[in-house]
Amino acid sequence: MDEDLNQYWKTVVNTIQDGIMIVTPDGKIVSVNEGLVSMTGYARDELIGASCTILGCSSCELARGIPECHWCVMFKKGELRKQQCALMRKDGSRVPVVKNASVLKDRDGEIIGAVETMTDISDLVDKEQQLETFRREISREDSFHGIVGRAANMQQVFDFIDGVAQIDSPVIIYGESGTGKELVAKAIHEAGPRRDKPFIKVNCAALNESLLESELFGHVKGAYTGAHKDRMGRFESAGDGDIFLDEIGDLPASTQVKLLRVLEEKVIERVGDHKSIPVQARILTATNRDLPDLIARNLFRQDLYYRINVIPIRIPPLRERREDIPLLASSFFLRMQLKSGKKVQGISREAMDLLLRHPWPGNVRELRSAFEYAFVACKTDMIEPRDLPTELMSEAVVCAPADVGARSLDEIKRERLVQALREANGNQSEAARILGISRTSVWSQMKRYKVGL
Numbered sequence: 384m385d386e387d388l389n390q391y392w393k394t395v396v397n398t399i400q401d402g403i404m405i406v407t408p409d410g411k412i413v414s415v416n417e418g419l420v421s422m423t424g425y426a427r428d429e430l431i432g433a434s435c436t437i438l439g440c441s442s443c444e445l446a447r448g449i450p451e452c453h454w455c456v457m458f459k460k461g462e463l464r465k466q467q468c469a470l471m472r473k474d475g476s477r478v479p480v481v482k483n484a485s486v487l488k489d490r491d492g493e494i495i496g497a498v499e500t501m502t503d504i505s506d507l508v509d510k511e512q513q514l515e516t517f518r519r520e521i522s523r524e525d526s527f528h529g530i531v532g533r534a535a536n537m538q539q540v541f542d543f544i545d546g547v548a549q550i551d552s553p554v555i556i557y558g559e560s561g562t563g564k565e566l567v568a569k570a571i572h573e574a575g576p577r578r579d580k581p582f583i584k585v586n587c588a589a590l591n592e593s594l595l596e597s598e599l600f601g602h603v604k605g606a607y608t609g610a611h612k613d614r615m616g617r618f619e620s621a622g623d624g625d626i627f628l629d630e631i632g633d634l635p636a637s638t639q640v641k642l643l644r645v646l647e648e649k650v651i652e653r654v655g656d657h658k659s660i661p662v663q664a665r666i667l668t669a670t671n672r673d674l675p676d677l678i679a680r681n682l683f684r685q686d687l688y689y690r691i692n693v694i695p696i697r698i699p700p701l702r703e704r705r706e707d708i709p710l711l712a713s714s715f716f717l718r719m720q721l722k723s724g725k726k727v728q729g730i731s732r733e734a735m736d737l738l739l740r741h742p743w744p745g746n747v748r749e750l751r752s753a754f755e756y757a758f759v760a761c762k763t764d765m766i767e768p769r770d771l772p773t774e775l776m777s778e779a780v781v782c783a784p785a786d787v788g789a790r791s792l793d794e795i796k797r798e799r800l801v802q803a804l805r806e807a808n809g810n811q812s813e814a815a816r817i818l819g820i821s822r823t824s825v826w827s828q829m830k831r832y833k834v835g836l
């Protein structure tokens with residue numbers, strides 16, 4: 384029976400993936416399991432009889448470097464718990480491990496050796512390194528008042544902001560939706576002498592004409608039905624700070640006239656009142672519309688255009704600064720990791736490839752949303768292509784550079800399909816839901832990729 388048990392234990396010890404070894408009190412290896420052999424690349428015979436220093440353990444070497452230290456900390460203390468260190472493989476490469484060890488004593492309490500276990504933590508370290516890289520990337524000088532960007536055309540925007548922040552002239556920020564116009568407006572405020580004064584934002588597209596006027600200029604009691612008391616407008620609230628008029632291209636015609644007067648005379652009147660109130664705020668505006676085109680179509684006043692278009696800043700769309708995609712991705716990844724509390728550790732290479740290929744019509748906002756989506760969809764510890772919004776997958780084919788063959792994309796799509804079907808236990812409607820496509824598309828993809836048919 385004892386012999387049987389002994390045999391079972393051998394099997395158990397050799398089945399365990401961790402490395403296990405037994406050493407004598409002077410550090411000679413007397414027994415090792417299969418796990419240690421495959422972890423270190425040494426043959427069993429090379430290890431048995433050798434000194435444990437053959438494993439080149441980083442923490443042991445460190446301890447031995449201290450003059451009055453015992454040759455082995457573990458033998459001195461009697462045990463070792465969760466010691467993180469690196470072993471040297473036979474081929475000279477390093478493998479990060481967590482070590483645990485205990486001395487073995489005979490019946491008389493005499494130390495006769497020690498048993499040591501080593502868990503390979505390479506995967507964990509790889510992921511931690513990716514996170515660390517993300518952190519380092521973001522903390523570098525690649526962000527300006529929260530605007531992430533390393534591309535030359537963004538660095539020019541940052542330089543320009545620094546300059547215009549110091550002067551009082553009206554600034555207009557042009558850029559497609561989601562390029563960060565509001566962030567730029569805030570940066571202008573924060574980089575200039577008005578930083579401790581108010582920053583007031585008004586979205587000119589969000590309100591109808593009369594509400595907008597009352598919002599901008601305020602009103603007096605009884606100015607219109609529902610005006611129960613005097614109300615200060617946003618120009619007054621901005622005081623000597625900055626007022627940011629977003630979507631200025633959508634300003635209704637009558638409000639355009641009133642705003643023009645404010646800019647010319649530097650005074651406002653509350654709705655229903657004739658008292659002039661001086662305006663001290665600097666005016667920042669932004670639009671994603673083509674103002675000259677609106678002027679040509681009589682939808683925007685040319686005189687107002689000249690007043691607000693004093694210092695124009697153009698923010699490039701994301702497709703014109705593709706080199707910033709990894710940086711922005713890292714930034715949103717870290718933000719989402721913090722916000723969601725999920726233990727997602729990184730972005731797979733395939734997922735990053737898709738991010739790099741997508742044309743991003745919704746610009747940085749779309750990229751941010753892609754990460755919000757991915758953190759909900761991700762069920763493992765890495766963001767994979769299947770976790771990204773479906774548009775990234777479909778447009779990837781259209782935007783794939785010539786040197787990226789359709790095959791690799793097909794492979795990714797196939798993998799995504801298989802994964803979704805697996806998660807859905809083969810249910811095609813559920814797989815369609817996971818992928819965000821129709822059930823017929825799932826069926827035709829199954830046919831195309833010869834999956835489960």
Ligand SMILES: Nc1ncnc2c1ncn2[C@@H]1O[C@H](COP(=O)(O)OP(=O)(O)OP(=O)(O)O)[C@@H](O)[C@H]1O
Pocket residue numbers: 529530531532558559560561562563564565566567629670671711747748751
């Ligand atoms: N360069 C950037 N770095 C970090 N975050 C950014 C950057 N650009 C945009 N964002 C983020 O993307 C989102 C959209 O940005 P923002 O609202 O400033 O865009 P916008 O150009 O004003 O859009 P819209 O024209 O639709 O109002 C915000 O969450 C913003 O924080």
